[in-house]
Every structure is written in C-alpha cells, then in structure tokens.
Amino acid sequence: MTERYVVAIDQGTTSTRCIVFDRRGQLVSLAQQEHKQFYPKPGWVEHDAAEIWRNVERLAPQALRRAGITLDQVAAVGIANQRETTVLWDRRTGAPIGRALVWQDTRTDSLVNRLLTRPGADVVQQRAALPLSTYFAGPRLRWMLDHTPGLQERAERGEVLFGTMETWLIWNLTGGLHVTDVTNASRTNLLDVHTLDWSPESLRFFGIPRAMLPEVRPSVAVFGTAAAAFPGVRIGAALGDQQAALFGQTCFIPGEAKCTYGTGSFLLLNTGTELVRSDNGLLSTVAYQVGGAPAHFALEGSIAITGSLVQWFRDQLELIASAPEIETLARTVADNGGCYIVPAFSGLYAPHWRSEARGVIVGLTSYITKGHLARAVLEATAWQTREVVDAMNADSGLTLRTLKVDGGMTADNLLMQSVADVLDVPVVRPLAAETVSLGAAYAAGLAVGYWPDLEDLRRNWHRAGQWLPAMDPARRETEYGNWRRAVERTFDWIQPA
Amino acid sequence: MPGTVQSIERAAAILRMLAGGPGRLGLAEIARSLDLAKGTVHGILRTLQHVGFVEQDRGSGHYQLGAALLHLGTSYLDINELRSRSINWADPLAARSGEAVRIGTVLEGRVLVVHHVFRPDDTFQTLDIGTLLPLHATALGKVLLAYRAERPAADLDRYTHRTVVAAKELAAELERVREAGWGADVEEYTVGEAAVAAPIRGYGGLVVGAIGVSGLVERICDSRYRPQPKLVGYVRDAARAVSRDLGAARR
C-alpha cells in the first residue's frame, strides 16, 4: 500500500506555505514564498490577491516534488489563512478588484468612528460578539464599496464577490465555489455567532448586499474538490490561522490555550461550546466547528505587532539583515538600558483597543545602542503577551499554568526566555513549529477520515522545548511598571479630524 | 591560461573596483569600466550579493563591498539564523528517531549547541542551547572538525576510556567521517550514551554546522556497537533538508 499524506496551505501575512504532513503529524516537505507588502500611505497595508494565488499554484507541485509523492497520495488539503484580510473580485473574470486590504490596515478608522455613533451599532456588536473595529473585515468591505466608483451597484447585481483569503483560495482551487468557514466568518463583524450565519441586521447596518457574500460552512468538512493546484484532491478544511494553530496544538478541551508568535501574536483559550464574553478586552471568536457538531468558541487576545516589529527593524531601519539576527544583536547587551518600544503601529489591540494610539520609543539617552533597541523589540513581544495573559486570567478566573507556544518567533531563544520570565510560568514549544499548517492538516485529515478522531491527534503532541522563568520578581514588577507607563504614552496620538 | 575560470576573474575585478572606488558604484559604471556586457556584470553582482561579498543600496541600486568580506575568517551564518532555518527539520528528526536532536557549530575550538529538541517522550529535560562541547569527543564535533582546515588541539582531553585522544587515530576517524558523510560517538563523551551527526552545508557546499541525535547507547547502536543504519539515514536526510534550505546544491 502506498503511503498517503495530507497537505496544508498556510496563507500567512508575510508568506504562503505548502506543507506535506505524514500520519504522525510530522512535516515531510515544505515550500514557501513571501509575497509583496504594499504600504501606500501611513496605516495602509495591502496585498495582491492574484500574486498570492499564483504563489499557491507554484508552491503546490513544489511541495509534492520535495516530498517525492504524487497527487493520488494526497488524502486531503486543508487551508489556514491570515484572517480579516479583505478581497473583492469579479465573479465573471475572477480578477481581483483593487488590492486586498490587510488586517493591519487602519484606513477604516474614521469610518468605524462614524458607524459607532449610528443607531443599531450596539445590536451589530452584540450579534457578532465583537467590537466594531478597524481590525475586522466588514468595515473594510464597506470602505471598498464606498471608494470604488460603481462598485455598490455591481455588487447589488451580484457581479462582485467578497471573501477573506480562504474564500479567495477555495474559489480559485475549485474554479468557482464561493464559501467561507465559521472561524473566518466570525472575524467580519457580519456574522451572527448564535445562528452561525450572516446577520440580516448587520448586513443592513453596513449596507452590504447579501449576493456578494460566501456561504458559511463548518471549518472541518469537505468543501469540494480542487480543480487547480491539487487537481482531484478534496479540500477538507478551512480555518483562520490562529484557530488552526489552536487545533494544531490539540487544544480541544475547554481551558486549553496557546499563543502563536508570527507577524502578530494571538493567544487563544478554548471555552468549549459556550461563547464567553470578555470584561477585560479580549475577543470572543469561533474556534472551530467539526461537521454538523456544535461549534467551539475561544477567548482571544490579539496583538497586532510582534514579528512585524522585527521586520520593521530589518526592512525600514536596516539595523539587521535577517529577522533571527535580532537575537544576536540583542545579546550584545545585558539589558534594555532603560529603553522601551511600544509598537502601536496599527493602534493597540488587546487588551487596550486604542485605534488612535501610535508607536513610541521611550527612555532614550546617549547610552542607548542598537543592541538596547533590539532588546526592547523582543521585550515588547513579551510584555504584550503579559498584558493579554493578565486579561485572560481575569476573565476566566483561572491562572494560566504553562503557555504553549508556536510560530516563527519561537525560534528566538532569548524571546522565549523573556516570555517565561515576564509571565512567571513555563513556556512550552511542541514538536511542530508549523502549528498553523499542522492544524489545517489535522482538520482536513479528520474530514476525510485520514485520522479517526481528536484523541488520536492529541497523542501526536510532544514537548520539544521548554523555558522556565528565571527573573527576579522585584525586577519583573519594576519592568512591568515601566512598560505600562510606556504604553500610556502611545494613547491619544491621532487626534480626531 | 588553461585552468582559469573567467567568471571568477571577472568577479575579482569587480571586487577590486568596488574596493578602490570612493563610494558606491552603479551597474552601468562597473560594466563600462570593465568593458563587459551589463547582463554579465549583473549576474556576477547578484552572485556576489548572494554570498554577502557585495551589498546593494536599496534607494539608489548602487553596489558596495559587503560586510561578509570583512569577516571572512569567522562563520558567515549567524547562529540564530541557523536555528531559525533548521527548526522545521530538527523536529521531524526527533519524531522519527525518538531521540534528542542538537545542532552545533564551531566556537573557539568547541562545539556550540545552537539548537536542541527534546527527546519526544515528555519526560523532564532542560534546554542546553549555548552549551559548549568538545570537538574530538562528540559526533557533532567530529563532523565539524572533519570539514575544517584547522587542526585539532594537540593535547586532547579524555572523557571516557573510549575517547579518541591520539592525533593519528583522530585523523583516521575524521577521514572516515569525510568518506561516509556522517560521524558518530559511541560512549566517547559520556558512558552509556552514543550519538550520530551529519554536516549542514551552505552555499558552495561550505559546512556551516552539524545536526545529530544522541541517546542511550543501546537505542542508538545495534548489538555490534555500531549506529543503526536507519537512524543514520534519518540524520543524513535531515542534514540534507536543512542544507537545501540554506542554498547548498543538491548532492
């Protein structure tokens, strides 16, 4: 019998990956390609959806070739994607309309402020269990309809389609299937989390024609069969990348949590089939839905800028040549020298939700070297994690005992030690750094019966590394105090027009 | 002149020009001075840029000597980058072999552990990234030594009765490593433990590190005290996968 495999497409913010996994959930081959980031104005971030699809088409055969396998050995393909990024395209030609607006983009700032004062805003926020925010896809879609001449009319006539990245990819993979999954749909401000379908009130509130929206499906279910990239292979799953990572870490039991360190960082806590609303600045989100079973929910602490601060250090300041060199540079000094960087590039997300905040570097003196700045870059990620963990502990009434981590930044040893130090709990990395992809693969494999059940997946989880806290408690408190004062200095920077 | 390579000569000429000039130079300027086609010069510049000998200014597109030229004597690959680039392949190696994985590079005559993956049995283990190990008594170290021009230190420490300390014996052992493409240590550093390692190569085949597994000698070795071929295969596959990601040619 020839061995069979599952393939994941991880369509991330900085790059797209195609990864082949074996039955034990181990990576067999990987093909990866970065795509272009467009920054046309301060606060604007765009992607070219056509480029991203071309990358998927190129990466698919590459991943199979590197694994030395053929299409008929692929049991299923699963998709994990950057969330909230908004794509519009022409139903007939399939060509994207304008660039995709990325989740970090804050152009909807004043639009959101206006929407918040409108009657019905509270109902919309209640339905979606989300605050109205520049973070989510709904306001972006409204913005695009407002700023492209004739688009609203074309959308009403059903000529224009909306999707987040998984919708765009499935549409291209299948040659015209227009669907989304509940996790991605729960990041639009448009979903009713109780019915798990588009909320008619919310659509009316935003003035969005139903005709342009995809059909909402469970995350783990056969969506259709691919005609391109993986012709003949069934698409078994689609999830937002953070939900996929939760799945890949096999956090299936209420109370289990993980934090993924990539472009941004996201702490998700499984709250079971019950939707929990936060009193401390966390989001409620759909975690996953397996077939027709009830959906699982999660509390989420979203941090917009972590790895992208490292990228900024590399690409905009040009102080390092590659992201991992941040650690080398940081190790040239013993501490931050009194310097703190709060990367409120897109405002601050959880737990503050301050869209008018902008980044600061504080504590500058002639003593500060680029080494201290590099320390401050890494510590910014650690302290932002501390803030969302504190919020999570307050909401759940429980205290986090260990933090499960994954994502590209977990290769940074100094960072992982800092996270353990500032949280004062052990930080654990599983034997699979690419947990986003693994989650998509697990979900797709479950959908087609490649893996029998969730319990089987849990047995694949093993500890690959662990960092234990080693910071003096008094210093921790002082540093946290400094960090909080630095954060306050970012507030109210952008003034209402 | 039989036996000379034209493109290397041209590359040398470009480097001399960049070293001699007052500042950054543009492609057209270099091509004109050397009387070469722009396409030819561009290809050479891109290769030099790839190996770090030349850097290109993002704004103007002009070229200058790269930082790597100033540090020719030291390792060209940042150790944290080596960890980042190999992490995806170290995990499957640990899963398949069932043993702990380490990646090492040379630092001042010793092996510096730059990455460590626990043995996947969920027992308590501690990360030993940053630890220094002897070159001559470990599989990682022997592999690193085998591909270096420098000679091992004269008086080698003995850790167990199996540690190779005689210069001649070690030289023969390193020759075996080069021939086989992998190395082992069987109770040469710690009694009861054995290890297998293979070289990680960067561009041009340059060995930039070693990756290996280690564990109890009865798990690593067969009844004749030799590393299990299956394990050796896993280690070499992982080393090749990392090397390919680092841009080494396929071999």
Ligand SMILES: Nc1ncnc2c1ncn2[C@@H]1O[C@H](COP(=O)(O)OP(=O)(O)O)[C@@H](O)[C@H]1O
């Ligand atoms: N060793 C490192 N230290 C710090 N940051 C790193 C390191 N390696 C990668 N990164 C950062 O991690 C991010 C890439 O992680 P990844 O999980 O691939 O992100 P995403 O899926 O969001 O694209 C980049 O922003 C990069 O700057």
Ligand SMILES: [Mg+2]
């Ligand atoms: Mg990702």
